Amino acid sequence: MSRGTCPHEDAVLAATLEAADVPLSRELTEHLATCEGCRDLHVIASTLHDDHAATMAEARLPSAGQVWWRAELRARQEAAAAAARPITVVTGVALACVVGLFASVAGVLVWWLRDSLATPAAQLVTNSVTTAAEWPVPDGARVLLWLIAGVLLLATPFVLYVAFREE
Numbered sequence: 575m576s577r578g579t580c581p582h583e584d585a586v587l588a589a590t591l592e593a594a595d596v597p598l599s600r601e602l603t604e605h606l607a608t609c610e611g612c613r614d615l616h617v618i619a620s621t622l623h624d625d626h627a628a629t630m631a632e633a634r635l636p637s638a639g640q641v642w643w644r645a646e647l648r649a650r651q652e653a654a655a656a657a658a659r660p661i662t663v664v665t666g667v668a669l670a671c672v673v674g675l676f677a678s679v680a681g682v683l684v685w686w687l688r689d690s691l692a693t694p695a696a697q698l699v700t701n702s703v704t705t706a707a708e709w710p711v712p713d714g715a716r717v718l719l720w721l722i723a724g725v726l727l728l729a730t731p732f733v734l735y736v737a738f739r740e741e
C-alpha cells in the first residue's frame with residue numbers, strides 16, 4: 575500500500591511537537607479525520623513527545639558538588655596509579671634478577687655435582703674423609719665469572735630502586 579505525502583504533514587508534525595499542550599487547530603483536526611497518514615503521524619509524534627517529556631522529568635542530574643567530588647576522586651586515583659607504576663617495574667626487575675640468581679647458583683651446583691659424580695666411586699670410598707682440597711673445584715676464571723654475574727644480578731634491583739625513587 576503506497577501513499578503519497580500529504581501537504582499538511584509538516585503542519586501536523588509542528589503542531590504536535592512544538593505545541594503539544596495546545597489542542598490542534600480546527601482546520602488540522604478536521605484534516606486528521608479524513609487523512610490516515612497525518613493521523614498516524616500525529617499518534618507517533620505525540621507518543622514520542624510524551625516519552626521524551628517523561629524521561630526528562632525522571633532524569634536526575636548530579637549536583638555541581640558531586641561532579642566536582644567525582645572528578646577530584648578520579649584525579650587522585652589516576653595520580654596514585656601513575657606513582658605506583660615505577661614501583662611495579664622495579665619489583666618485576668628485582669623478581670627477574672632473583673630468578674636469574676637462583677638459576678645461576680643452580681647451574682654452578684649442577685656443574686659441581688656432575689664433576690663430583692664423574693669422580694670414580696672407588697676413589698670416593700677409599701677417601702671416605704675428603705678434605706676441601708680434594709673436592710673437584712671449578713677453575714678460577716669460571717668461578718669469577720659466576721660471582722660477577724651474581725653480584726650484578728643482586729646489585730641491579732637496588733640500583734634501579736634508588737634511581738626510580740629519586741625521580
Ligand SMILES: [Zn+2]
Nearest residue numbers: 580582609612
Ligand atoms: Zn494529511
